[in-house]
Amino acid sequence: MNAPTVPPSPPTRAIAELNERSREIFRQIVESYLATGEPVGSKNIARMLPMTLSSASVRNVMADLEQAGLIFAPHTSAGRLPTQYGLRFFVDALLEIGDVAADERDRIESQMRAAASRHTFETALAEASSMLSGISRGAGVVVTTKTNARLKHIEFVRLDPGRALVVLVSDDGSVENRLLDLPPGLPVSALVEASNYLNARIAGRTLPELRAELQQRRAEMERELDELTARLVDAGLATTVGAAEGRQLIVRGQANLLEDLRAAEDLERIRLLFADLETQTDVIDLLTRADEGEGVRIFIGSENRLFSLSGSSMIAAPFRDGQQRVVGAVGVIGPTRLNYARIVPMVDFTARVVSRLLEGGR
Template identity: 65%
Template sequence: MMRSAPLVPPAANLSLLTERSREIFRQLVDSYLATGEPVGSRQLSRLLPMTLSPASVRNVMQDLEELGLVYSPHTSAGRLPTELGLRFFVDSMLQIGDLEDAERVRIAAGVEAASHAHDFEGVLAEATSLLSGLTRVAGVVAATKENVRLKQVDFVRLEPERALAILVADDGTVENRVIPVSRDLPPSALIEAANYLNARITGRTLAEARETIETSRQAAQVELDQLTARLVETGFASWAGAPSDRQLIVRGQAHLLEDLTAAADLERVRLLFADLETKTGVIDLLERAEQGDGVRIFIGSENKLFSLSGSSLIAAPLRDSERRIIGALGVIGPTRLNYARIVPMVDYTAKVVARVLGGA
């Protein structure tokens, strides 16, 4: 599993953590992830596999606080892990669990059924909904449309120097782009350019079509007159790499309203909803999750998107049948996510989606 750059105390300070300190810290974090509540020394002394008095536990917790791994939200309260402490726990202590057979069956069956009933976007939406339902937080996915197979291209003159380029995909989606054209371009050139492209892109993905057009660029200049060849190049380039080729799907935001224990929790969720409305920020974060082979974990303010809401993202890259990155899929929720359970769930779902979309 790959995680984002760890933000942990210096190694020299970590060497001060004895086995007893590590066990106390582990139990504190485990309790926090389960309940979201501060953990006191008396409670920890009962959870520990060793016999320690509450006073001894309190002394260790003070040391952990000086290292920046825990903090006390109130003077008389127990401790909670800091974002730094959670990062240290995730990078150094997290023991990844395994999915139950029933969970594997539910994910695989849901995604495969969606592939028969829906298009590319429908499969992603179903996978995201499944993840959200299983984890009880928000599911998110960002993906390109480059693996959708193309069906037809048309050009329609709008004004003397503008035309509408229309791209139709096999799944029925339609993309329109307004492109500049020469005032001298004859009407027949629009038909000729469309016929030229349709003969070369039908049934191909956008990436495959782009490669085909690039390869035949010189041939196009020979076969077509200069103005028509320019129209072919301009029209196809209008789709390649366009920002709208990135789509974001969010499902299950309502789960984030469950199990709120304080007004501060409600404010955090309100801020997270605002984050999720910032499409560019979420896509940028998921694009960072694409940069690796495994699951990545982003915690709280170590990513600027969550600087106010204090949330976490667990995400894995999506790949097609040729192992090319086509997006990332994951969940967003409070920092007290059940990382050990959710990490393998996200990883498995991403692999099932990649298999289904790739036809493997």
């Protein structure tokens, strides 16, 4: 069951004037929706409240909440659900977020460290996505740049007089090959010399770090290398850095989204969400917005174009490299009735573990 779209002009004054009783009733409606996905009526709300109120009094408050745009009636029954704007208000003003339990922290950190040490950093990111999927019963997502990997070896391999292959080996074992156009008249010895020059300076640096250092030491490089070899080094780094700055998306647990379907409209919503996930560029763009701020970002339903049809939510947090630059984000995508109180701290902690791995704290 999807809430209607966000009102174009939210009645913020009415919301600001909600008294404690109204807020508590609204909280019970939202928490019931997050737990069951079903509308809740005034009689059930009256039983849940920590105060004594008649069903009639609860109905009066619910009418005020509906007028304020926070709840709606999905059909003619007495039950109510939160609107997407109501969910945003709940998340921003009323959500009580706990902490990640010590045993869960240990499990997340140990599994990710093991994946990173046995395999590659990308494997650790896939592990993070899988764990978040299992915790949330939604889809775990990770977006990252390819600039994360620290280099172990670079080699220029001549293919023909006008082209060479730049082979990059990272310390996580991954290998990338990039084609490079060679300057006219470049001798074979220049390829060996350029490879040796770069390998002597890699020392676990990322491509952007290596490029920045060589730019600072430009005069030194020009003294040590002839003009054609220096041009080869510049061209090789430009090619590889440009390629490495692309974004890649890892998604795990889409099948979780098929569980707990209650109606044909739920199945249609999931079909639309799967279509959203297939459009990787849009998902990457939305996750990249999590890079823009500190901490966890929550995107609810039609607040963003990507989920305007499926009415889904995403919780995401950025992670950083050793220079404290944001280089990606981890998150969870699922229905709007995600368990925000549990998932928000999990996403935040997972992002911090990824950051520590990138900083070399293995």
